[in-house]
Structure formats: structure tokens, C-alpha cells
Amino acid sequence: MTSQARHLVGELRAGRLGRRAFLQHAARIGLLTAAPVPAAARGRPGATIRVASNVPAGAIEPLTVSEIGGLAMLCQTGEFLVVAGSDLVLRPSLAVSWQPNADSSVWTFRLRPSVRFHGGQAFDAACVVATMDRLSDPKQGSNALSVLRGVLSPGGTKRIDDLTVRFELDAPNGNFPFYVSSDNYNAIILPADYAGDFETNFNGTGPFRLERYTAKVGANFVRNEAYWGLPALPARTEFSFFGDQQPQVLALEDDQVDVIVQIAVQGAQGLLRDPDVRIIDIPAATHRQMHLRCDDGPLADKRVRQAIALSLDRPGLVHGLFQGRAELGNDSPFAPIYPSTDRSVPQRARDIPRARALMQAAGYPNGFETTLTTERSQEIPLLAVLVQNACAQIGVRVALTIEDIAAYYGTAQPGRSDWLDSPMGITDYGHRGVPNVTLAAPYLSGGAWNAAHFRNATYDRLVASFNAATELPAQRALAGDIERLLLDETPVIIPYFYDYLCATGPTVTGVAVSGISQIFLQDAALS
């Protein structure tokens, strides 16, 4: 047993660690592997599961897919080294075990033997090396580059033998297994000789094989009888692509589909009230970041930023925008679901008198005018209006600019992006199994997504330490420091983290989803 494992067991015995947090961290450092589901607990085999999914916006290319329609497709036939469950526990998939070195700068993964791709190729270490080099190579145009930047470089993945690979990281990272898990949705393992033709055959190792894919229409999959694990229960799955949520809702109500991969509260209130519809509700780290420019105008004074944060009625937002299916945010990326989150840090709450006092102290007793720029996406325009109303109570007169997504992000470079140039803005951030990515680019000095233009050397140092920490108490202690620093500085307001919602018909069982819109149907059945 490693020192990290001994420490973790000691924390559990001492009662400082709950059972769930113990499982999450034990799995992360490769101490335990989840047991397979007993056959008796599974449903009846042979069903056809009909799924409503968003239209993939482009080619199903693992290297470039970035939107929910595409990633729902990737994980039907493709598999990851590790699967991050909705409970944030890592489970072995194509890797059977993993282990860090002492400072977590090198991770060694043992691979599953006797696995074959649907196309007949054997799965081995060469496939992992080729896949990870492709994803981390700036010359390949990979979407995963924004996740792997500063973590893993081309050549950092080494083949030790046919069934062992070693990842030599750019910097120590205690959460690295998440970077090669389903949490990094581009990281499905492809054959070593992959030639960019995934869409023609969906050649993966997974429990389903492609029967037919028609762009913009749908896809059918059949059970992979040669699967290395328990065979999938459904004989086939049929995905229908939809351009909008409303027709998906109607299709479920009309019994034309069994499952909707993801629903948003807005527009699906009828489903949420329908006793004949099952809602799979997963707490997630999906959130909105409202950045406040720290380097310009009245917002450069942190008392003004704190005042704006204190004007928000967060429980009201959670109730009004999500019917309660969200958790309060505390203005840091540490979501309540992360075991590393320090829950002893006080929750920021609405306090208008204190906010007004802060405005007075900052020299703005009569407020000021500013602009909030954001994207037309899901509930964000409504949130912008609610923020505008809240700010009015402390004298901040906010003009709203609500743009198409492309206009808001622009070229994502300072000077050519309303997102990065606006004094205030609201940006959507998806779910991640660990907070590392959202702690970095939006906050680090010079971070690529740092719309708040926040620069703080202490913060940068704390994040580097957090990334390197492998033991939960150390992570939690650093998280507490980061949370308190961000509450004080308030470069970004995070009002809530909302749940991931999937809807199924009343007879559907065994559907598994992740917070990033992946759907796993191998245990799905109709009762």
C-alpha cells in the first residue's frame, strides 16, 4: 500500500472522510476498482432503446467533437481508459489499474488484455500512445488541447510493454486520471493506425457496434457480441437527432422515443411535473461565470465587485431558473459535488445594506453605469435580466448586450472578443469531474479564458499546489485557501451549479449519463 493509500484509509478510519469521498479518492489514485454490476441486478435483455439526442453539429471526429450531440455519439462505440461516473468515482474501462509516482508527475496505467476493436485490431499500449499524442499535439487541431495544455505534451505518453503505458506529465497533477477518463470526452481510444475515418465505421472497443449513421438524421447501434465485458442488454439502440428541445419533449410524450439525452428546465416544465416520466437528476459542476473586469473602471475596486456579488439572491435564482435543481455557488469553481471543496468556507448570501456600504466606501454612493455582455444560450439571458435587477438595488445601472454565441466569443482573443473585452459578462462552463481546468484558464494570470483580467500571484501559486496535491486533506486545505481568496477578490461571480437532467419513459431502466451529456446504454432495459 502506498503512503497516499495509507493516508486515505487513515482519514476514513478517523471519520474525517465520508464513504463517498473515500471511494472517489481511492479510485482516483488507483487504490480500488469498482465491482461489476451483478447479472441478477440487470434488466431484461433484448430491448430496442429509442433515444432523442441533439443533432451533432459536424462530423463525428473524436479529435474535434465539442458539442453534446457529437459526444453522445462518441461514447456509443468508443471507450476511455477510465470512466468517470456521475458520482465522480473513477471506474476502470480499458485501463484496469493506475498508480502515480511520489509527486504525481508520472502515472502508470495497466491496460486490459484481450480487447479488440470492432474492426478487428488488437487494443494495446501503442493505441493509447497514438491516441494521447494525437490529442496533445498542437499540430493536430485537437479540441482536447485546451484541457491537456500544461498537463501532457506529445511524447509524454510512453509504451512500457504491450499492456502498460506511462504518462510523464508537464507538471505534477494529482487528478490526472480524470484527464484520460470520459471526463475528457475527446479521449476515446482509437486504433494506432487511425486514419481520421471514425464517422464511416465508429471503430471503437465498446459494447455497441455501428449499424448505420446518417448525418443530421440519426444513428442505429447493435450489441457487440464480442465485447470484452458484460454484453450490453439492449439488442439495439436507435438515436434520432433533434434540432430543439420542444420536439424531443413532444416525442417522449407521444412515446416515439424512450429517452431524451438531456433536458433543460426551461421548456421542459411539463416533463418535470409528469408522473409518467422519469427524470435522472445528477448534481453536476456545470455553471455560469459572471466575470467582473479587475483592471478597468469602477469594477477594478474589489469592494464594488463584492457589492455586486452581495446583491444577488442566489436561492431565488436556483428556485426561479431551475425549480430547485441546482446548488448555490460561492463564487469559486469549487462545486459542492467535488470532495475537495472546503465546505467550511461561509456561503455568500444577499446583503443589500452591506453591499450599499461597500459601494459608499468605494466612492460610488450613487452607483455607476456599466454594460453586461453575454450569449443567447439556455437560461443565460434570463439570468442577465435578474442580475440587472439586483444591481439596480445598489445603484449599478447595467445595460444588457445579449449576443449570438459566435458574436460573444468572437476569436477568443483579447481585443477581438466581447467575452474577453467586456466589463461584465456571463459565460457558460460545462461539467468537469475535477475543478483543475476551471481553476486555471479563467483565473490564472494570463489565462486564455481570463475574462476578468484577474492577476494574483498568490492565487497562481495556490492552484499549482492544488494541481500537484494527491491527498484529499491537502487538496481540501488548498481549496479552502483558494475559495477564501476568490471570495475576497471576487473576479468572478458563480451564482449556481445546476444539475444534469435526462428524461426517460416510465418503463426504461438502467440508463446512465454523465454531467457532460454522455449517455451509456449498455445496462438499459424496458420493464
Place this chain on the structure above:
Amino acid sequence: MRAATLHAIGQRGALSALTLALLSMVVFAGGQVLPGDVGRSILGPLADARAVAVLNHQLGTDAPPLLMYARWVGHLLRGDMGMSYAYRSPVAPFILHALGKSLALAGMTLAIVIPLSIGAGVWAALHHGRWQDRLVSLGGLSLTVVPEFVSGILLVLVFGVWLRVLPTSANTRAGAGMWQEARHLILPALPLVLVLFGYISRIARAGMVDALEADYTRTAMLKGLPRRMVIWRHVLRNALLPTITVIAAQTSYLLGGLVVVETLFRYQGIGSLILTAARGKDYPMLEAGILTVGTAYILSAVLADVLVGLLDPRSQAGAR
């Protein structure tokens, strides 16, 4: 006479080609001023800038706009609509599939709305100033102003979810017969019928009222011809000329403007194809889609001219 006809056809063809060329330039130029770029729309707004640059280079979208346009025109002149940036495959199959779907939906809509609205317009005109007239005029106007997404959802809920007499999706399973295909198109066509009914019936009514009050109608009546014969032979023939032109003008809407209905009924028509291409800056798909709709519009206008020529007694007289 033949030379004049050929000249007119040639002139019409040249004007059409010029229109389409200008259309393609406007679309391309419009696309250039839209914010964002192709690589970022594919990889997502938060993609690494290096990855975006590499993808743009692979797709050729980092070339100067004029060069990109020239390349696209060059391909088009060789009969190649180009490759979709988003789907990395030829554009033509997408366009043909979507056009076929849109034509089927437009055909179903016209098959319902033309007899219905013309019949109602004629009926209203024959009862000019009475309750029947007001019913058609006000009823049609009220239906026209209801947005398709409202009427569409209501129709789905009533006929699809509650009564369960019509399928809520426009798509059929593979191997479905023609009747089954047509049945699946009824519900998507109905919101369009509601939108067009008021417009076409009012035009038909107005044309009919004018024709009923015209001198030649009075003369025919005074000659002692039966009323039914007067209406069929003299009134309708003249009254429907503007209606035909209006119906032809709706063709581009029925082919390319049905995004709401296509989305609601999960129908892969050309309208939503164009919208998706515009959002993703997928220029080859966008250009091909708009030119296809433009061509269809021009062809429908020509067809309407031919029909008007055949029905208009004055042009017949001119020909004699």
C-alpha cells in the same frame, strides 16, 4: 415569332444566372462580416487557439476570402458544390436530400392549401359583403397571424398526443410506403396551410370580386349565359391570375423558410440546413443551399409566368 420567344427565354436565362451570381456574392460577403471563424465554431468557443488555427488551415478557411470564393466558384462550374467544412464530406448529397424533403413538404402543403384557399376565396367573393365573406376574410387573417411554432405545437398536442390520429414526427421508418410518408407529412403541413390560407384566400377573393364586377362578366350575363358557365369560363380564369403569381412567390418560403416547422417536426429540410450552415460558417453548404432555393424560386416564377400566359386571354389573343 420563334426568334422572339428564343430571345425572351435567353434574356430570362441570362438574368437568372446573373441573379444567382449576385446572390452567391452577397451570401459570401455577408458571411465574411459575421463574427467568429469556422475552426472555432467546430471546436467550440473555448478551444485552444493553436487547435483552431490548425483546423482552419486544414479546411482552407485561413485563405483570403476572395481566393476562397474563387475556389468555390471554380468547383461549382465543374458541377461540384464543394465539401462541407462541418461535415467534411461533399455538400451535394446533403442538399439533394434536403431539397427532396422540402419539395415533398411543400407539395403536401400546396396540395392542401391551393384548393382550400381558392375555394374559400371564391365562396367569399360570391357572397361578397355577407357573413360568409367576413368569415373567410377575418378567419383567414386570424390564422395567418398565428406563428407556426404556436399552431404547430397546438396541432401536435391535439392530433398527435391527445387524439393520436396523426404521427407527430415527419420522419418515417426505412421502407415506409408512399401513403405512410404522406400521412407523416400532414401534421407538419397544417401550420403552413394555416399561414398561407388567409393570404391566398384573400387574393383569390379580391381577384374574384374584381372579375365579377368587370364589364366582360356583365356582358356575359346579359348575353344570357348560365351563371355557372360565366364563373367557370370568364370569371375564374381572370380572377386567378394574381393568385397564381402569389402562390409562385410563396415557393421560396415553402422551400427555404420553414426552419420552425422543420425543427418542430424533426424534418431535415433545406431551411434548417441553411440555418445550421450559416451558424457554423459552413460556406460551401450555405452557398449551395441558398443557390438551390434561389434557383427553385426562379423556376417557380417562370412556371407562374407560363401558367399566367396560358390562362390570360389577352396573351392568347396576342399569340393569335
